[in-house]
Amino acid sequence: MVGNNSKKIQEIKQCLHEKFSIKDLGELKYFLGIKVAKTSRGLVLSQRKYTLDILEDSGKGGCRPSFFPIEQNLKLTMDDKESKVDASNYRRLIGRLLYLQATRPDIAYSVCVGPSSEPPGCCV
Known part of the structure; x- marks a missing residue:
């Protein structure tokens, strides 16, 4: 939860805990591969570690x-001379790159243009 009234935040957390099974993670630093940092101007989201x-x-x-x-x-074309690509690793990489676009819209074009339903030279 985000807010400037810590007493009210605690009340809401207690109310939610009574109705649902929740876990307080404390001050959030990483969530789903996204680093969350508080600054004087607000929150900053970064996926640097995820990218690395x-x-x-x-x-x-x-x-x-x-x-x-x-x-x-x-225009991307299939090259028969290239070695075979593991389809599951390819799909996993594309999925991770699609998720990375959450904080990196600059790579959206590259990520969406590159993948097809199957990797080039795919051996399923």
């Missing part, structure tokens, strides 16, 4: 950032 985890899991931990994640109007 995606890069590490996909073997791209040492990659450098790019100002333009993907060329606009790029």
